[in-house]
Amino acid sequence: MSWTSPQSDESLSQKPSLESSSPQPIPLDDVSAPKSPSNKTPSQPSPLDEGLAKKYDQLQNYLRSLKSVIVAFSGGIDSSLVAYVAHQVLGERMLAVTSASESLKRDDLHLTQHLAEQWKMPYRVIHTQELKNPNYLANPTNRCYYCKTTLYQDLDTVAKQEHYAHVVNGTNLDDFQDHRPGLIAAQEHSVRAPLADCQFRKTDIRKLSDYLGLENSQKPQAACLSSRIPYGTAVSRSTLQQIERAETILLRLGFSQCRVRHHDTVARIEIPPVEFTLALEKHHLIEKRLKACGYLYVTLDLGGFRSGSLNQALTR
Numbered sequence: 001m002s003w004t005s006p007q008s009d010e011s012l013s014q015k016p017s018l019e020s021s022s023p024q025p026i027p028l029d030d031v032s033a034p035k036s037p038s039n040k041t042p043s044q045p046s047p048l049d050e051g052l053a054k055k056y057d058q059l060q061n062y063l064r065s066l067k068s069v070i071v072a073f074s075g076g077i078d079s080s081l082v083a084y085v086a087h088q089v090l091g092e093r094m095l096a097v098t099s100a101s102e103s104l105k106r107d108d109l110h111l112t113q114h115l116a117e118q119w120k121m122p123y124r125v126i127h128t129q130e131l132k133n134p135n136y137l138a139n140p141t142n143r144c145y146y147c148k149t150t151l152y153q154d155l156d157t158v159a160k161q162e163h164y165a166h167v168v169n170g171t172n173l174d175d176f177q178d179h180r181p182g183l184i185a186a187q188e189h190s191v192r193a194p195l196a197d198c199q200f201r202k203t204d205i206r207k208l209s210d211y212l213g214l215e216n217s218q219k220p221q222a223a224c225l226s227s228r229i230p231y232g233t234a235v236s237r238s239t240l241q242q243i244e245r246a247e248t249i250l251l252r253l254g255f256s257q258c259r260v261r262h263h264d265t266v267a268r269i270e271i272p273p274v275e276f277t278l279a280l281e282k283h284h285l286i287e288k289r290l291k292a293c294g295y296l297y298v299t300l301d302l303g304g305f306r307s308g309s310l311n312q313a314l315t316r
Helices: 009-013 050-065 077-093 106-119 143-162 173-177 182-188 202-212 237-252 273-281 283-292 309-315
Strands: 069-072 094-099 123-126 166-168 259-263 266-270 297-300
Touching: 050 077, 050 202, 069 077, 069 143, 077 094, 077 106, 077 202, 094 106, 094 143, 106 123, 106 237, 123 143, 143 166, 143 182, 237 259, 237 283, 266 283, 273 283, 283 297
Parallel strands: 069 094, 069 166, 094 123, 266 297
Antiparallel strands: 259 266
16 A cells, blocks of 8 residues: 555645644644545455464553543554554544644644544644743754653643543654654653554554555654754754755655755755655756755755664764
């Protein structure tokens, strides 16, 4: 099953209100409805092997045992699987919550709405205020800690006010192998990680999601937009918007996956090496459109796409 974004070009400029100072719901009318990712009939999934079938049973039982949950729902396949299975076993006793903060791509925000509508599951959009935290704006190496702290504080507030027993996320075993300060915030706020606790790795998640027919099962990993900014360089709303515009341009030009690493006036593009030829064919157009986003120089990273590439500076 291939992945195509549900986002339309026209909806890029439509954003929910950014003025809320607490985790108040954002009306869904403020978020433009996306198009369906694909009109193709999905192929019949392969049956689950015994090991994965056992993990699926464990995941259902785990979530059922929690009685009621709020799912931190980003639109990525990890949190999508948790939300989908939670809805399977808990029904109306679960709530998927997405933060429409500036660090989340509008494509992913629209995707969460689309999936929630398709799966008919309880869903809410809030707006977290990490951009008001000077520690986050300073962009230290543990920036993610401050972002997740803000998110989990707001989810805790909703859980307490509306009597949900637990907050859960999409953390899996592979996440413990990377630099993830947000895991500390999750631990401090007693956020449960059903996938990790049930021994799921990323390959398990994609296979089970394919089996269940989740249309975003092959969606590329999408870290927050602040991850494109080198540590120590300040985060700002305008910079996040600039990065999002640049990456949206590349995706519209046909690249399957990309990162625009923001180095002040320089846009360093990461794409899969197999798509370098496409970049050369469209280099004039890429340069023109990314310069229109505010960059003076546009470069192609010969190392190709790699998730978390700015973390390499932490090991030198």
